[in-house]
Amino acid sequence: MQAKQIETIKRYQDLDMQLYSLENEFIKSQEFRAVHYLKDKYLKGEKSYARLLKEKDDQIDHFEKIIKKFDELKVIEENIDQDINEIKDLVELDLYEDSLLKYEECVTSIDKEMNRSTRKLNEIKIEVERLLKAIEALKSKYIEQKAILDNLKKEVLMKGAPLKKEMNSLEEHIDKNFLKKYRALRKEKKMPPFVQYLNGNCAGCGMQINLEVEKKLINSGDYTECPECRRIVYKP
Ligand SMILES: [Zn+2]
Structure with a gap:
């Protein structure tokens, strides 16, 4: 390599080192970090939101299963829906009491599960509302910070423009x-x-x-x- 060529490359590299340090300053700036921090939090929020929607769907499926238990209840109801005076013997009485017990158990279980499911759905609803508010707040904060960062980027590009211009003209000789x-x-x-x-x-x-x-x-x-x-x- 000729001495002149080495000088050209060295000049090119000097300019590039200045450009490189401008880029690094930008990447390490408070503004850059703030934007990436907010973006990260926003994406995490969106993931949590999707998870909650899935939980809500699961609860609704569960709710539908509970409702199907009413059919079970109807069958037992038919068994106990007879005139008590028509019971002829102890065996029939036992059967009757069994059905009564089953009916009670079934009603209690439906009641419990309905309450649990309703409670869970309410919890999800509150969490979704809280999350949506948080996401909305993050979004406006992000837009605000992004505008600040864009301005900084413009400044960096302006500072780098003369360096880049000279580098481009040197590139032809390398x-x-x-x-x-x-x-x-x-x-x-x-x-x-x-x-x-x-x-x-x-x-x-x-x-x-x-x-x-x-x-x-x-x-x-x-x-x-x-x-x-x-x-x-x-x-x-
Ligand atoms: Zn080495």
Whole structure:
């Protein structure tokens, strides 16, 4: 690599480091965190809401099952709906009393389950109302915070625009494959991606790499990949 080419890349990288730090400031900002926190809470709220609706449906199904028990009750009712004077003997009396007992049990059980189910449905209703209010509040807070963040984003983009402009013009003078590799390293947050080979060390990760790269880095401008961090190391 020519000395001029190295200078171009170094300039490009300097600008990009400034851009990178602007991006990082943005991502670490209070505003960015606030928006993501609210979004997260909102999504959790929506999940809880879906779970409550499912619980409500289950309770309604259960309610319908209780109502079917009235049919059972009707059958027992027919058995006890006879004139007490028509009972002829003790066996018939026993049967009659049995039916009476069953009837009572059935009524008690229906009553209990109806109460339980009604109570549960009421609880769900209250919880749904509370949740909907909370979701609504989160939504307006999110919209508010998002507008603040959008403004901040505009500011960052404005600050970054002149950097980006100069970088674009420099890109024309940099090898395409080199840029591809550079961008891949940037994506992995290995910044800066283009580093010097100094005293047998990679200036990026600081590891001793002379054994692996010595033969590839003979003349000034020679470059290769650091076997430790994959950055591009060049001989100054
Ligand atoms: Zn390295």
